[in-house]
Amino acid sequence: MTDIEIAQNVKMNKITQIADQLGLSEDDIEQYGSYKAKIKLPLRVNKETKRKLILVTSINPTPAGEGKSTVTIGLGDALSLLKKRAIVALREPSLGPVMGMKGGATGGGYAQVVPMEDINLHFTGDMHALTAANNTLAALIDNHMQQGNALGIDERRIVWKRTLDINDRALRNVVIGLGGPTQGVPREDGFDITVASELMAILCLAKNLHDLKARINRIVIGYTRDRQPVTVADLKVGGAIAALLKDAIKPNLVQTLGHTPAIIHGGPFANIAHGCNSVLATQTALNLADYTITEAGFGADLGAEKFLDIKVPVLKKRPDTIVIVATVKALKLNGGQNLADLAEEDLSALEKGISNLLHHIKSMQQYGVPVVVAINRFTQDTEQEINYIKETCAKLGVQAIDTDVWAKGGNGALDLAKVVLKTVEQPSQFKILYDQDSDLTDKIKTIVTKIYGGAHVSYSKKASNQLKRFKKLGWDKLPVCMAKTQYSLSDDAKLLGAPHDFTIHVKSFVPKLGAGFIVAMTGNVLTMPGLPKHPAAMDIDINDDGKISGLF
Structure with a gap:
């Protein structure tokens, strides 16, 4: 069966039953039908929880697939099978990948979160609320220009873009305000995908509604003709934008196929944004369960680094264990084996490609947190290949455990869960990477x-000039969010394995003062992706009874 067929054939528990597992009453949640709910704010705190946090990351993604979300969900179900109180905390899918090339973000096989179709499509409307809030701000900026421009905003230096939560390359660069004096002030503009927007980052880093509004007010929307920044606070519309997000800020509660509670909230991409689900989602999980299993987007070089250096200082809770997901196929692809031949054993390619995994292990060990490797097993993997990975990881003092969660759900991750239960109790000396x-x-x-x-x-030259300007404005000490290709450790997507001594090329910076960091744009990263030649949308369908097919 396909992923969606498996999800549609499993009987879900009512969301009130899932809430009850966490000690939440019907008064603590707002139901969106029978199987989805939002958790009301302020957050409930259970001081008796162990508050153990497990961060799941991976090697650099490849066309062979890694299954990071699948392992995250399977590990959560495995802990539940071991009678541990666990919560899975994931990011919300974006319609861009769902309708594009990557597909959804609800796991796979028997390690999924459900209702799969709802989560991958409109869910509880968070993405739409963010898109509407973002574009409301854009409309208010242009209206301010039309109505006399009292703040003296330079129309050439407006940096706030419009958004859409779908890949649409035609909107990367547009001209607006055409048609005469009553139609607005003509200027160049552009669209980002919603998950790359600053409002998404703010939603995911805000600690409460007060913090959300304060961060929104700090957003720089453009500059005056003498290069002074103009903020949302200057426009006096921060309250209105925050009001549009009053429900979106609340974490979403669903379940896995194994009926483990799952909190899914916020969804910034890790290659062009900070790649972590919301602080509120993770904090809620920590408050309600003993073990929170969360993931960061793409490979450890992007999502995990940003989780540890950007999110942890706000969350004020470091991971107790980092799990790095790898597959035999992906490592062989990194080692030069052809995509079409990955089902064949090739120890030579594996020996070369494992450098990517070893690099990520060493980079994560710098943070002073115990590291475990999860080998996401495919049916074609041989025992020789699996054992080679285990033996090689052992040389770095890291245990590698093979899992089979796609076929077996939580039962396929019991060995991994038992190792994680031991590593979360190990002493650690967490330290952020930079001063x-x-x-x-x-x-x-x-x-x-x-x-x-x-x-x-x-x-x-543009980036160098921006650095000088940031220093004058006092922005030169902010954390940095690297926008880089996910496919390579470098900024060249074709440079696989573990390259070294290369140069990273910073083209420009995007200040995101509301989020609290500066984005460094490298290589050829785009903040509005395009659709592939055969988008996933061509395979998605719905029958007369409302049953969806083709989602993955």
């Missing part, structure tokens, strides 16, 4: 050398 008070260039150099394995950073 929070260091300059942006120092932070970028640290990430490039210690996480990516590069040697140099080059800055375009």
Whole structure:
């Protein structure tokens, strides 16, 4: 059966039953039908929980697939089978990948969160609320220009873009305000995908409604003609934008196929944004369960680094264990084996490609947290290949455990769960990668050398000029969010394995003061992706009874 057929054939528990497992009453949740709910704020706190946090990350993604979300969900179900009080905390899917190439983000096989169709499509409307709030702000900016421009905003230096939660390359660069004086002030504009927007980052880093509004007010929307920043607070519309997000800020509660509670909230991409679900979602899980299993987007070089260096200081809780997901196929692809031949045993390619996994292990060990490797098993994997990974990881003092969660659900991750239960109890000395008070260039150099394995950073003329400007404005000490290809440790998507001594090319910066960081744009990363030649949308259908097919 396909993923969607498996999900549709499993009987779900009512969401009130899932809430009850966590000690939540019907008064603590707002139901969206029978199987979805939002958890009301302020958060309930159970001081008796162990508050153990497990971060799941992976090697660099490949067309062979890694299954990070699948392992995350399977591990949650395995802990539940071991009679542990566990919650899975994931990001919300974006319609861009769902309708594009990557597909959904609800796991696979017998390790899924449900209702799968709802979560992958409109869910509880969070993405639409963010899109509406973002575009309301854009409309208010243009209205301010039309109504006399009292703030003296330079129309050439408006940096706030419109958004859409679907891949649409035609909207990357547009011209608006055409048609005469009553139609607005003509200017160049563009669209980002919603999950790359600053409002998404703010939603995922806000600690409460008060913090949400304060962060929104700090957003820089553009500059005056003498290059002074203009914020949402200057426009006096922060309250209105926050009001549009009053429900979106509440974490969403659903369940896995094994009826383990799952909180799914927020969904920034990790290649162009900070790649972590919301602080409120993770905090809620920590408050309600002994073991919170969460994931960060894409590979450890992107999502995990941002989780540890951007999210942890806000969450004020470090992971107790980091799980790195790898597959035999992906490692062989990194080692040069052809995609079409990955089902065949090739120890030579595996020996070369395992460098990618070893690099991620070493980079995560720098944070002082115990590391475990989860080998997401495919049916074609041989015992020789699996054993080679285990033996090689052992040389770094890391245990690698093979899992089979796609076929077996939680039962396929019991060995992994038992190891994780031991590692979360180990003493650790967590430390953030860089000095929070260091300059942006120092932070970028640290990430490039210690996480990516590069040697140099080059800055375009535009980026260099921006750095000088940021220093004058006092923005040069903010955390940095690297926008980089997910497919390679470098900024060249075709450079696989574990390259070293390369140069990262910073083209420009995007200040996101509401989120609290500066985005460094590298390589050819786009904040509005495009659809592939054969988008997943071509395979999705719905019958006369409302049953959906083709989602994955």
